[in-house]
Amino acid sequence: MTARRESLRRIALTMGAAGIALVVSLLVSTVVLLLSDADPVEVFTEVVEYGQKPAQLVNMLNKGTGYYLSAIAVAIGFRMALFNIGVDGQYRLAAMLAAALGAAVSLPAPLHVLMIVVVAMAVGALWAGIAALLKVTRGVSEVISTIMLNAIAGSIVAYLLHPDRLAVSVAGSNNIGTEPLPASARVPGLRLAGTESRVFGMVIVAMLVGVGYWVLLNRTRFGFDLRATGQSPTAAIASGVDVRRMVVTTMLLSGAVAGLVGLPQLLGASYTYGLDFPAGIGFTGIAIALLGRNHPVGIALGALLWAFLEEASQILDLLEVSPEIVRIIQGTVVLSVVVVYELVRRYTISQQQRSVGEQLAAEEPAVEGARA
Amino acid sequence: MPVPVPEPVAAGADAAPAVVLRGITKRFAGIVANHDVDITVERGSVHAIVGENGAGKSTLMKTLYGMHRPDEGTITVDGSVVTLSSPADAIALGIGMVHQHFMLADNLTVLENVVLGSEPTRAGVIDLGAARRRITEISESYGLDVPADRLVEHLSVGQRQRVEILKVLYRGARILILDEPTAVLVPQEVDELFDNLRELRAEGLAVIFISHKLDEVLSVADRITVIRAGTTVATVDPADVTARDLAELMVGSELPVPELRESTVTDVVQLEVDGLTVRNADGRAVVDDLSLTIHQGEILGIAGVEGNGQAELVEAIMGMLPVEQGEVRLGGADVSGWGTRRRREAGVGYIPEDRHRHGLLLAAPLWENRMLGHQTRPPNVSSGWIDRSGARADTERIVQEYDVRTPGIDVPAAALSGGNQQKLIIGREMSGNPSVLIAAHPTRGVDVGAQGAIWEQLRAARAAGLAVLLISADLDELIGMSDRITVMLRGRLVADADPRTVTPEQLGAAMTGVGTPA
Numbered sequence: 001m002t003a004r005r006e007s008l009r010r011i012a013l014t015m016g017a018a019g020i021a022l023v024v025s026l027l028v029s030t031v032v033l034l035l036s037d038a039d040p041v042e043v044f045t046e047v048v049e050y051g052q053k054p055a056q057l058v059n060m061l062n063k064g065t066g067y068y069l070s071a072i073a074v075a076i077g078f079r080m081a082l083f084n085i086g087v088d089g090q091y092r093l094a095a096m097l098a099a100a101l102g103a104a105v106s107l108p109a110p111l112h113v114l115m116i117v118v119v120a121m122a123v124g125a126l127w128a129g130i131a132a133l134l135k136v137t138r139g140v141s142e143v144i145s146t147i148m149l150n151a152i153a154g155s156i157v158a159y160l161l162h163p164d165r166l167a168v169s170v171a172g173s174n175n176i177g178t179e180p181l182p183a184s185a186r187v188p189g190l191r192l193a194g195t196e197s198r199v200f201g202m203v204i205v206a207m208l209v210g211v212g213y214w215v216l217l218n219r220t221r222f223g224f225d226l227r228a229t230g231q232s233p234t235a236a237i238a239s240g241v242d243v244r245r246m247v248v249t250t251m252l253l254s255g256a257v258a259g260l261v262g263l264p265q266l267l268g269a270s271y272t273y274g275l276d277f278p279a280g281i282g283f284t285g286i287a288i289a290l291l292g293r294n295h296p297v298g299i300a301l302g303a304l305l306w307a308f309l310e311e312a313s314q315i316l317d318l319l320e321v322s323p324e325i326v327r328i329i330q331g332t333v334v335l336s337v338v339v340v341y342e343l344v345r346r347y348t349i350s351q352q353q354r355s356v357g358e359q360l361a362a363e364e365p366a367v368e369g370a371r372a
Numbered sequence: 373m374p375v376p377v378p379e380p381v382a383a384g385a386d387a388a389p390a391v392v393l394r395g396i397t398k399r400f401a402g403i404v405a406n407h408d409v410d411i412t413v414e415r416g417s418v419h420a421i422v423g424e425n426g427a428g429k430s431t432l433m434k435t436l437y438g439m440h441r442p443d444e445g446t447i448t449v450d451g452s453v454v455t456l457s458s459p460a461d462a463i464a465l466g467i468g469m470v471h472q473h474f475m476l477a478d479n480l481t482v483l484e485n486v487v488l489g490s491e492p493t494r495a496g497v498i499d500l501g502a503a504r505r506r507i508t509e510i511s512e513s514y515g516l517d518v519p520a521d522r523l524v525e526h527l528s529v530g531q532r533q534r535v536e537i538l539k540v541l542y543r544g545a546r547i548l549i550l551d552e553p554t555a556v557l558v559p560q561e562v563d564e565l566f567d568n569l570r571e572l573r574a575e576g577l578a579v580i581f582i583s584h585k586l587d588e589v590l591s592v593a594d595r596i597t598v599i600r601a602g603t604t605v606a607t608v609d610p611a612d613v614t615a616r617d618l619a620e621l622m623v624g625s626e627l628p629v630p631e632l633r634e635s636t637v638t639d640v641v642q643l644e645v646d647g648l649t650v651r652n653a654d655g656r657a658v659v660d661d662l663s664l665t666i667h668q669g670e671i672l673g674i675a676g677v678e679g680n681g682q683a684e685l686v687e688a689i690m691g692m693l694p695v696e697q698g699e700v701r702l703g704g705a706d707v708s709g710w711g712t713r714r715r716r717e718a719g720v721g722y723i724p725e726d727r728h729r730h731g732l733l734l735a736a737p738l739w740e741n742r743m744l745g746h747q748t749r750p751p752n753v754s755s756g757w758i759d760r761s762g763a764r765a766d767t768e769r770i771v772q773e774y775d776v777r778t779p780g781i782d783v784p785a786a787a788l789s790g791g792n793q794q795k796l797i798i799g800r801e802m803s804g805n806p807s808v809l810i811a812a813h814p815t816r817g818v819d820v821g822a823q824g825a826i827w828e829q830l831r832a833a834r835a836a837g838l839a840v841l842l843i844s845a846d847l848d849e850l851i852g853m854s855d856r857i858t859v860m861l862r863g864r865l866v867a868d869a870d871p872r873t874v875t876p877e878q879l880g881a882a883m884t885g886v887g888t889p890a
Contacts (some may be wrong), residue, residue, distance in 0.1 A: 077694050095670055160466065176391065219748050219758050220756055220757055220758060220759075221748065221753045221756050221757070221758060222755075223758075224740070224743060224749065224757070224758060227733075227736075228736075228744060228747075231733045231734075231735055231736060232729070232732075232734070233731055234729045235729065235730055235731060235732060235744060236729050237692055237712065237730075237732055238692060238722065238724055238730040238731065238745065239712075239713075239744045239745035239746075239747065240711065240712040240713025240714075240715075240716050240717075240718075240747075241712075241713070241746070242711060243711070285696055289557060320643060349784070349786065349787075352783055352784060352786075352787045353787045355788070356778065356779055356787040356788065363734070
């Protein structure tokens with residue numbers, strides 16, 4: 001069993017599992033479509049065709065960028081068995097404060113963007129850090145504290161987003177938002193042939209975050225400590241990991257990435273944090289991190305699939321199908337992925353034990369293969 | 373030494389055997405756990421089943437207790453062929469199981485524990501009076517002396533085991549399965565248990581006694597069946613065999629012996645513990661003002677009934693537990709304020725008591741497990757970056773040198789047998805020039821082959837000048853492998869023993885606080 005063969009096998013199993021999960025959710029969706037008197041074949045063909053149009057592809061990538069960052073933020077915690085449910089509050093607070101501060105200062109272009117990014121990451125990290133401190137000093141479960149911090153962040157944002165404080169009226173609507181960012185703080189978009197829409201420039205930052213996540217976890221000592229703590233806190237302590245410190249560092253890191261979640265939208269499209277700024281991406285990130293099995297490539301595929309389904313929901317109205325069917329598909333995808341991967345995991349373990357048993361038995365005819 | 377045993381009582385002699393297993397085969401996911409098992413258990417006898425860990429004893433007993441169905445073969449109880457689909461079926465047929473790990477509710481009394489799940493009722497109300505009469509009756513007829521109204525949490529381990537046996541008898545068992553019943557007992561409690569078993573036998577019950585401790589088996593059993601590699605290899609009369617014969621049947625080869633060669637003890641103190649006190653969550657001193665010193669090239673053995681603070685002592689030395697008072701010195705340097713990582717870097721190797729909890733990442737490949745606890749040092753890591761090729765090459769070295777039986781270093785640790793996991797841990801902990809080795813139950817749950825290899829590694833560590841702290845519940849191992857033995861009781865070191873002269877019985881007495889070793 002060479003390392004290469006082993007990893008090829010693992011990739012094949014993973015892809016197979018993802019395929020099965022997708023088929024299962026398609027079957028469920030078909031049933032739901034049939035129940036609602038729609039023609040599944042027609043719906044699926046239309047949806048796939050619609051999703052392939054350049055303008056929709058751009059929308060998909062743009063939505064996917066935020067989802068991706070959110071899922072990476074969640075995955076950092078997941079790898080250490082920490083549940084950062086608070087990405088939602090972290091990114092909203094971070095985006096709003098960064099937007100307000102960004103509009104208030106004037107700097108040359110690259111520095112201006114950099115400053116906004118740094119501020120957003122710092123705010124996200126600090127907000128997540130509260131949960132980390134509560135956990136290591138008072139033993140408060142981060143699940144509970146991050147959920148409550150979401151509510152608090154929402155209230156703070158609502159309080160600050162008021163004409164008396166950080167908000168101004170947006171011209172030509174009854175929306176209010178932070179002062180619009182000047183041109184030096186805007187990130188130019190990337191062109192895609194066949195459409196006027198631009199892909200967010202921040203997509204490149206998201207990719208870098210994905211690469212950084214992978215390198216940090218798989219190639220550094222810190223990443224090893226983090227994964228070890230996630231797999232077995234007791235073994236990690238015995239190996240010399242300071243678990244309390246790891247909890248704080250990991251939450252700060254997760255929060256810092258969470259701080260980036262709102263920036264593609266802020267710096268690439270809206271340039272202001274208004275009442276209509278997208279909310280809920282933090283929760284979507286949890287589903288996508290599960291879908292992508294905490295792997296940077298898996299998460300990218302999951303984020304794109306999620307974004308594609310949301311885009312596709314727009315055409316369902318035209319086909320006189322309730323767009324809520326997309327929610328059903330999304331839910332089934334996550335559920336079937338979780339179930340199928342657990343089955344694959346068990347299958348892999350028993351396969352490995354079996355193959356170890358067989359290979360040892362082959363090497364050593366004297367000992368029969370009875371050692372389970 | 374074999375004790376002469378009376379013939380099985382007449383009541384069971386001419387009746388059908390209590391249990392007959394014929395050609396039992398059980399496979400799990402392609403692994404044959406049992407094949408062609410043939411066993412006949414007579415009424416009124418103690419029938420021992422011996423075999424190494426992993427030989428298939430537990431699988432077989434689960435089959436007999438209805439926890440899974442055999443793929444082939446027949447089970448005959450009292451002369452009729454039966455199908456056991458669940459433990460409930462087994463209980464209905466009078467088969468009872470006393471598990472190795474007790475299943476008692478600590479906050480209930482003995483009486484309540486015994487009736488739990490099959491409470492006698494009168495007009496819908498639990499009739500504790502009837503239960504009490506039944507229990508008294510059972511205890512008296514089998515000599516099982518347990519205070520019925522005492523809370524289980526106040527009972528000794530031996531008494532708890534008797535409660536388990538009572539529970540099974542209360543449900544009408546005539547065939548008793550005891551899974552490694554002596555593993556948790558000190559020698560005196562073992563003797564009491566054996567007296568109880570003889571009573572049960574005299575009352576015509578069939579007792580199936582699973583063990584791998586050969587002296588015990590020889591002293592209590594009427595028949596002994598040896599299981600090796602999943603199948604029955606022999607059924608013998610204890611009068612006809614010696615412990616060595618049985619061991620050879622079990623292993624298929626000779627047993628390793630725990631023993632040390634000439635002394636390598638130097639006068640240089642390497643590990644020193646001074647006035648150490650550790651309190652548990654309730655504020656009780658689980659390690660109580662304890663001091664010890666270990667010299668280079670010396671193995672200090674700590675004897676003690678489990679739960680007397682040995683685990684906390686080890687974790688305090690490793691820096692894993694907060695210490696209330698006292699110092700730990702390593703080669704003269706006070707390391708009390710150091711974290712676990714710094715102590716490990718300073719040369720403390722650690723073979724944990726529970727390798728699954730503290731020693732391994734079960735889902736991670738072997739080479740990542742080689743890094744665990746050594747993730748700050750070459751060859752695994754250089755300036756914060758994982759050195760994959762270095763770590764992998766060194767894992768290959770450990771697999772070679774320590775004879776870890778594995779098809780490769782990319783398999784997860786969970787795929788290895790206990791003995792091979794332990795050899796990997798020892799190889800890892802002996803890497804990076806350690807000066808101290810903390811070995812807690814190093815041969816627990818490993819097969820005889822690995823046991824011999826592990827003892828050899830301990831001898832090598834001692835010869836290399838390491839100061840070794842050895843904690844073990846296996847008194848033969850402790851006596852054979854220690855330069856000095858000290859007895860730990862309720863968080864204190866209460867007596868010293870000379871391993872050249874002390875016997876397991878003397879140690880056992882000192883461990884329970886009723887005597888002093890020679």
